[in-house]
Amino acid sequence: MPELDAIDRKILALLQTDSRMTMQELADKVGLSVSPCHRRVKLLEERGVITRYIATVDQKALGLHVSVFISIKLARQKEEDLNRFAKAISKWDEVLECYLMTGNRDYLLRVVAADLASYETFLKTKLTRLDGIASIESSFALSQVKYSIALPV
Amino acid sequence: MPELDAIDRKILALLQTDSRMTMQELADKVGLSVSPCHRRVKLLEERGVITRYIATVDQKALGLHVSVFISIKLARQKEEDLNRFAKAISKWDEVLECYLMTGNRDYLLRVVAADLASYETFLKTKLTRLDGIASIESSFALSQVKYSIALPV
DNA sequence: CAGATCATTGGTAAATTATCCCAATTCTGG
């Protein structure tokens, strides 16, 4: 697998910010003409560096005013327990992120909800109904100071 | 501001997954013809519901193998202290997310780095050089069980 | 250092797609 050179990284940085600019614009910004620029983008897609193109949506415009971080400890940490948990939370749209953590908490989840009532519904009808959970601890976000999807290149 | 109807929500759900499908495809999937579908998308953009279009990049392909959550407590929590902190971390590309939290921790950050050495460099040359920080606590993610950008619609 | 090979670039043309305009249809309130 060939390395990413400076131009590839510049392309990635730009497309992570705006994927709707034309090839002409992108080519100008990275100092190439359209053809080689287009070929590089296609290669980055084929190699799996660029995974997808998406639209981002405003959380407040959707009325999702609550962001919660949930620390979860399982009763047991065998592989099948972890897999079962992972499978369950993967289905739920409210869970945007989930990480298996070091330390005394097993999982860290980021969950969004319209308000506290619907968050409570999420807890009662979904999360607390899972087997094998030893403890749940919710921490609420007062505000989102920074949210970026752009990985540093 | 007009409400989002079922078709708008379907459009948002689809574009949050794949923004590169053609208007024809999108129109077919939501059960409209191209013209009204296109108009709805443009309206969603103008109203600020759709905020941008971006490419997503594979974290491992970039060699970013370390994900860390950092809890931070400030010495003081006056507004100017909070603003100063927010401004500083906003500049750093390693910090992908930052939330002002309830409870006994002021901020929660998600940071990515290539390895432990470069994470240490981030801590030493950036985070710990900020004034007014009372405590820093790092928790490492062993794996990313789920990561989604798509808000529930 | 010269020559040859390979990879990458740039321009052009064709195909695809987005975008706009106008007539037709559907929905809503009285």
Next chain:
DNA sequence: CCAGAATTGGGATAATTTACCAATGATCTG
């Protein structure tokens, strides 16, 4: 049931993507 408003659908045009081929530049070898 009717009138007005909003939304839809189709077609024409403009913009953009995509593929092809010649030319340029880099690298390796003798």
